[in-house]
Amino acid sequence: MYERIREKLGILADAAKYDVSCSSSGSNRKNENKGLGDATGMGICHSYTEDGRCVSLLKILLTNHCIYDCAFCVSRRSNDVKRAAFTVEEVVELTINFYRRNYIEGLFLSSGIFKNADYTMERLVRIVKKLRTEENFNGYIHLKTIPGASEELLKEAGLYADRMSINLEMPTENGLKLLAPEKSHEDVKKPLHFIQQNITQFSSEKALIKSTPKFVPAGQSTQMVIGATPESDQEILHTASAFYKDYSLKRVYYSGYVPISNDKRLPGIGSQVSMVRENRLYQADWLMRFYGFDVQEILDDANPHLDIEVDPKLGWALRNLEQFPVDVNTADYRMILRVPGIGVSSAKKIVQARKFGRLHRDQLVKIGISFNKAKHFIRFADSPFQLRDYESSHIRNIILSESKSKYLRTAHNQLSLF
Structure with a gap:
């Protein structure tokens, strides 16, 4: 591998580690016409599916240049970090070479936003299109949606990606405005709604016309940063519940805030979010998704935070012994x-x-x-x-x-x- 590509990989793989929403569950893309990869096959590591399989993904950013200055993000424009950017061809070549060496089963591709949303999204789409149509790559692809990108680009991306996701960032609008005043939850809701409409439309057409192509077969997901702003667990789960219901999301991910700066708006360097709290949120999330619990049953105004010592189901049972x-x-x-x-x-x-x-x-x-x-x-x-x-x-x-x-x-x- 050329030294410059190796350097880029080190920078952009490290910058991508803060995004935890890389589950590959739900895709059933098969290998046809003697292509490369298979999203239905057994994996190696990195990402766990809902049925327990482990799938390895090449997880990188296209670039860590960004026009936004979100206080919680290591790639914010004001941060003094080493910058890099892959070309479309470099990402395609890396993916194919890593797959052939049996390092990965698929690709998780995100990006900072350089120039504008469409400029960035167009390059992401070119990468996944090239992998599918020119390299005949049938492995799993998770593509991050760029807020503000045009519907035409989003629709084209959905024809090649197995899963798409867009980060909600903070659990509430107030929290987002505090740390990322240039962004809004509305910028996230619009593409989620558009993609969901197209998933429903393509599924309906597929039932009638077998040749209808797949459209985001593994669905959509989102991610919230926990602990950077003072929301309660009750507020966090209410937001998650609403997004599950409104946009039929496959997953909501909870990423504990990792202190990266001395910004006065953020918790101090020594106040990293407890992994136990993050785990309790995931347990509560499973209660909503698979156990028939409403968020109001798990937490209420009298109990706005999850019990760190016991799991949420046990906490509910102890409060409802009758x-x-x-x-x-x-x-x-x-x-x-x-x-x-x-x-x-x-x-x-x-x-x-x-x-x-x-x-x-x-x-x-x-x-x-x-x-x-x-x-x-x-x-x-x-x-x-x-x-x-x-x-x-x-x-x-x-x-x-x-x-x-x-x-x-x-x-x-x-x-x-x-």
């Missing part, structure tokens, strides 16, 4: 799914297994539920106690104590190996 215990032998699927320690797969197995007889403790353990957590909220054939015997604080302390003991035992066992 709905428990749940009898796993008679309750409906929806209520079983709300029991702490029982996931989607286990809930389905319970509903199927009880058709053949009443379920006992041993059977529930074999099904795979987290029994030490779930036992406080369920009734089964050989239940030894009733939930009403305990206060919520007592249950919480028992679960936390058992969890800590488990981690201590695990750590002790690992140390004993040495």
Whole structure:
């Protein structure tokens, strides 16, 4: 590799690391006509799909030059960093060469905005079009939408990308105006709405005309920076819920703010967002997407922040003990799914297994539920106690104590190996 290309790759790959929205779930693009790559194949690393597969992506910026001066962004125009930009041909060549060496399964391509939105978006479109039509590349491509780009360019991009995404940046408009006064949430909503309309239209046409091309088959996603502005977890999840409903997003990503400057509008260098808070937001997000919870059930004005010590489902259950215990032998699927320690797969197995007889403790353990957590909220054939015997604080302390003991035992066992 030429030294200059290697230098660019180092700069632009490093600048892209702050964007976490590179999941490849949902694409089913197949390899046809003896082309390169296959978005349906097994991956290696970097990005996890919804079904647990791991897919490696070449994750780079086209350029880290940018006309905007967002306080939270390392590529902001006022930041004194080394700048670089790839040509269209260089990105295409890198992608193909990395794929042939089995380093990657696809491409995640974003960019700073230089000159204007259309100028940048046109180059991104040229890259993905060249990969698809000239190089016959069938691997996964995630393309970032440039706010303010024309609908013509967005529509063309959707014909070649598997997933498109555009960053919401801050959870609220007020937070965005504080740190990026040149941007607005409306600039994000317009392209999301346009792409969603086209996804629906192309899907409808595909049902009638089989030759209709794919259009963003893996859907859209967005990302919010958490902790740069003082929004509560309640505000963050309300924003996520609204975007899921309004634009049928596949994912909302939560990126904990990493201190990069001494700007007085931002938290100090020593106040990096807890990874636990980020994890709790993802858990709450899953409750909304897969467990049938509304955001109002997870958080309210009396509880605007997620509990750092316990997961959101357990937190909800402890605040709503009147709905428990749940009898796993008679309750409906929806209520079983709300029991702490029982996931989607286990809930389905319970509903199927009880058709053949009443379920006992041993059977529930074999099904795979987290029994030490779930036992406080369920009734089964050989239940030894009733939930009403305990206060919520007592249950919480028992679960936390058992969890800590488990981690201590695990750590002790690992140390004993040495």
